Amino acid sequence: MSRRVPLFLNNQCIDSDSQETIPVTNPATGQIISDVPCTTPSEMEQAVADAKTAFQSWRNVAVPERSRLMLRYQALLKEHHDELAEILSQETGKVFEDAKGDVWRGIEVVEQAANVAPMLMGESVENVAAGIDTVSYVQPLGVCAGITPFNFPAMIPLWMFPLAIACGNTFILKPSEQDPHAPMRLAELFREAGAPDGVLQVVHGAKEQVDTLLTHDDIKSVSFVGSVRVGQHVYRTATDHLKRAQCFAGAKNHMVVMPDANKQQVINNIVGASVGAAGQRCMAISVVLLVGEARQWLPEIRDALAKVRPGAWDDKDAAYGPVISPQARQRVLDLIAQGKTEGAQCLLDGSDCTVEGYPNGNWVGPTLFSGVTPEMTIYKEEIFGPVLCCMEVDSFDEALAVVNNSPYGNGTSIFTDSGAIARRYRHEVEVGQVGINIPIPVPLPFFSFTGWKGSFYGDQHAYGKQAVRFYTETKTVTSRWFEPSVQAGGPNMTINLK
Numbered sequence: 001m002s003r004r005v006p007l008f009l010n011n012q013c014i015d016s017d018s019q020e021t022i023p024v025t026n027p028a029t030g031q032i033i034s035d036v037p038c039t040t041p042s043e044m045e046q047a048v049a050d051a052k053t054a055f056q057s058w059r060n061v062a063v064p065e066r067s068r069l070m071l072r073y074q075a076l077l078k079e080h081h082d083e084l085a086e087i088l089s090q091e092t093g094k095v096f097e098d099a100k101g102d103v104w105r106g107i108e109v110v111e112q113a114a115n116v117a118p119m120l121m122g123e124s125v126e127n128v129a130a131g132i133d134t135v136s137y138v139q140p141l142g143v144c145a146g147i148t149p150f151n152f153p154a155m156i157p158l159w160m161f162p163l164a165i166a167c168g169n170t171f172i173l174k175p176s177e178q179d180p181h182a183p184m185r186l187a188e189l190f191r192e193a194g195a196p197d198g199v200l201q202v203v204h205g206a207k208e209q210v211d212t213l214l215t216h217d218d219i220k221s222v223s224f225v226g227s228v229r230v231g232q233h234v235y236r237t238a239t240d241h242l243k244r245a246q247c248f249a250g251a252k253n254h255m256v257v258m259p260d261a262n263k264q265q266v267i268n269n270i271v272g273a274s275v276g277a278a279g280q281r282c283m284a285i286s287v288v289l290l291v292g293e294a295r296q297w298l299p300e301i302r303d304a305l306a307k308v309r310p311g312a313w314d315d316k317d318a319a320y321g322p323v324i325s326p327q328a329r330q331r332v333l334d335l336i337a338q339g340k341t342e343g344a345q346c347l348l349d350g351s352d353c354t355v356e357g358y359p360n361g362n363w364v365g366p367t368l369f370s371g372v373t374p375e376m377t378i379y380k381e382e383i384f385g386p387v388l389c390c391m392e393v394d395s396f397d398e399a400l401a402v403v404n405n406s407p408y409g410n411g412t413s414i415f416t417d418s419g420a421i422a423r424r425y426r427h428e429v430e431v432g433q434v435g436i437n438i439p440i441p442v443p444l445p446f447f448s449f450t451g452w453k454g455s456f457y458g459d460q461h462a463y464g465k466q467a468v469r470f471y472t473e474t475k476t477v478t479s480r481w482f483e484p485s486v487q488a489g490g491p492n493m494t495i496n497l498k
């Protein structure tokens with residue numbers, strides 16, 4: 001029997017009045033876990049109105065008190081770490097270790113949110129003119145909204161609401177309709193940590209509910225993570241409605257392998273970074289550029305990938321789980337077929353993958369193409385499955401040109417023993433997150449998540465100081481105080497601070 005996912009409004013789990021629902025399915029078994037309601041327009045309106053009311057008091061809660069909420073929340077998340085990981089394994093299919101990583105990377109952002117005070121410091125100059133001082137303060141925006149994707153149902157909501165709320169805002173989260181249970185549990189734990197009513201609201205649905213958030217006058221900012229297609233729509237609509245927006249979109253991440261690199265490290269890292277998490281990571285390596293002699297490592301890369309197999313979340317030997325849905329699987333299979341038609345060599349084909357005991361799972365085996373060129377669809381499209389494309393090039397410069405010609409700029413990595421080449425790469429590559437002998441260079445939360453080009457629309461990035469700037473407004477105050485004993489002169493006709 002499936003159950004309906006409630007809305008989370010004013011710290012209450014509420015059954016939506018909506019008759020329209022979307023099934024949430026376990027990707028390994030194909031079984032429906034629950035139905036997620038498409039929040040009705042009046043429920044959406046109420047969610048925003050209550051968040052707006054809650055903002056009036058939350059903005060005045062002392063900063064150390066907001067930090068303490070985050071400290072309690074961090075402790076609760078740690079206590080419920082494995083429970084959260086198990087919930088999200090059921091709805092994403094992630095193997096347990098991966099699911100734990102999803103939760104942990106989110107907890108790290110909460111730790112940063114607990115330390116928000118130094119990032120809320122303004123600036124001051126005494127005596128900008130005689131007896132006149134200027135001070136800037138950092139103030140919250142109001143009601144902020146977040147729209148999150150399926151692939152990190154714990155980490156990505158936690159990229160957003162803890163910092164926004166620590167800055168004094170209230171927040172409306174619209175999690176992915178494909179895996180809403182982990183975000184709901186995050187909300188319940190936030191209530192348990194002591195969050196006041198209305199500070200975090202969770203609504204469900206898809207395009208209609210997102211569009212309501214993007215166009216609502218009382219929503220001040222929109223944080224989005226998802227595909228390029230939707231990201232562009234969200235950015236355009238939100239900014240058209242004069243909102244602040246940060247939209248993290250799709251990716252195609254390249255790894256450059258120089259022939260002087262440590263071969264075994266390269267091979268081990270390629271396997272984890274390409275097919276790990278079924279390739280459903282925005283920072284996954286989906287293209288490897290083998291430079292010069294490194295192209296001879298292709299058979300060993302193939303053999304290493306061939307040893308990897310997917311499986312259910314609690315299978316300790318499984319390297320990764322199923323892809324999220326039958327539609328996602330079909331899309332990956334279609335792209336594999338297209339790669340073959342367009343002339344790439346398929347050295348390993350995971351199209352016919354099955355997993356014993358799970359006949360209805362969305363399985364795709366590890367897949368490897370060589371001889372890929374920039375014109376091919378498998379190069380141009382984000383595949384979001386366990387498929388690695390290899391390109392063979394003659395020189396570092398050729399590899400760099402390929403990476404810089406890509407419309408995406410989320411992450412990249414280079415494997416080399418040469419400091420000079422590594423330095424040139426990090427300086428010249430037009431990608432926002434660079435790993436040197438590190439395959440997936442996701443910055444920790446005291447930095448920011450800094451995708452570039454078609455992987456990001458906006459200017460202030462997720463978490464770190466940039467997120468604090470995104471979620472706040474600066475107010476600059478210039479003041480002077482008159483001594484009672486000093487007689488006022490005539491009217492002050494000047495407007496300059498002289």
Ligand code: NAD
Nearest residue numbers: 148149150175176206207210226227230248249250251282
């Ligand atoms: P998606 O774009 O399909 O969905 C993301 C969110 O947008 C969901 O909440 C969904 O309900 C909503 N949505 C879907 N269609 C919509 C529409 N037409 N109008 C308004 N809202 C809509 O993305 P997904 O499949 O859930 O996630 C995978 C994508 O996310 C990949 O492209 C991946 O690269 C990207 N991603 C990017 C980052 C990053 O930091 N750059 C991180 C994680 C995932």
